[in-house]
Amino acid sequence: MGALPGWALPVGLFVVPLLLALAVNRLARNRRGIASGWVPAWFVTVCWIFAIVVVLRQVR
Numbered sequence: 001m002g003a004l005p006g007w008a009l010p011v012g013l014f015v016v017p018l019l020l021a022l023a024v025n026r027l028a029r030n031r032r033g034i035a036s037g038w039v040p041a042w043f044v045t046v047c048w049i050f051a052i053v054v055v056l057r058q059v060r
Helices: 008-027 037-059
Strands: none
Touching: 008 037
16 A cells, blocks of 8 residues: 555545534534534644644654
8 A cells, every 4th residue: 555645634634523523413413514613623723733744744
């Protein structure tokens, strides 16, 4: 197996938790969607995490 492409980490970090949050809201709370403020907040968090990963890779 080769290394993952550079875009796989941020996409995975963003999409997987977002889908889990949608599933939990749908199953546990019986409503559609998630709070609108959580999506941009999660996007910014993922961007910061990915930026830190990129910087740490460049330092090595």
